[in-house]
Amino acid sequence: MPTPLIKICGLSTPESIAAAADAGASHVGLVHYAPSPRHVDIARAAALRRAVPSHVKAVLLVVNMAADALAQAVEAIRPDVVQFHGRETPRECAAFRAATGLEVWKAKGIKTPADLAQAQDYAGAVDRLLYDAPAGKLPGGQGIALDWSLLASYRHTIAWGLAGGLNAENVARAVRQTKAPLVDTSSGVESAPGIKDVDRIKAFCQAALQI
Numbered sequence: 001m002p003t004p005l006i007k008i009c010g011l012s013t014p015e016s017i018a019a020a021a022d023a024g025a026s027h028v029g030l031v032h033y034a035p036s037p038r039h040v041d042i043a044r045a046a047a048l049r050r051a052v053p054s055h056v057k058a059v060l061l062v063v064n065m066a067a068d069a070l071a072q073a074v075e076a077i078r079p080d081v082v083q084f085h086g087r088e089t090p091r092e093c094a095a096f097r098a099a100t101g102l103e104v105w106k107a108k109g110i111k112t113p114a115d116l117a118q119a120q121d122y123a124g125a126v127d128r129l130l131y132d133a134p135a136g137k138l139p140g141g142q143g144i145a146l147d148w149s150l151l152a153s154y155r156h157t158i159a160w161g162l163a164g165g166l167n168a169e170n171v172a173r174a175v176r177q178t179k180a181p182l183v184d185t186s187s188g189v190e191s192a193p194g195i196k197d198v199d200r201i202k203a204f205c206q207a208a209l210q211i
Ligand SMILES: O=C(O)c1ccccc1N[C@@H]1O[C@H](COP(=O)(O)O)[C@@H](O)[C@H]1O
Pocket: 009, 010, 029, 031, 033, 036, 037, 038, 061, 063, 085, 107, 130, 132, 138, 139, 140, 141, 142, 143, 144, 163, 164, 165, 166, 184, 185, 186, 187, 188
């Protein structure tokens, strides 16, 4: 089984970005969503983006942002990937991708096989689907895992990744069960909401890369 790509999300310091890159992350995520404990404003996100080494991709995570505000954020931050984590439609994702040429990911909350089937509406509109637990108080970053058995036997026709409740203790099991080509974690590598823990980042990457 190929080792998965690794995204460490919700980074808010240059030190945690360096730790993720050194540990083997392929992607680092910056959350621009005010209700999140991981929110970084545009100026901060732009500064952090400059701290991302060139072999690592910078992912800007946004939730239901108005088109003009999003365009301004993208102009200032210049991410490699935009991850939509709200109610953005396939049409909106496709329009954004066509207008910017950026790689686009769409996160979808999955609870039932019907949710998984519905997510496929994004085929052709996005570059990757990110399967997460359904939204709770926040649309993501909740540390809740989805039912991996739903993905285990699914015939994927679009690039995808697994998010939701992943940590150093369960990521190897999750990848073995689902064969996820990319894993994404945020709260699972923190010591408190919004506070990344370098040792947990290292342990997560080690566990994911040892598969
Ligand atoms: O991290 C956040 O605060 C966040 C806020 C709003 C939408 C998504 C958010 N995070 C993303 O959610 C998934 C799962 O996170 P977790 O590992 O369960 O904490 C992941 O893609 C985060 O990047």
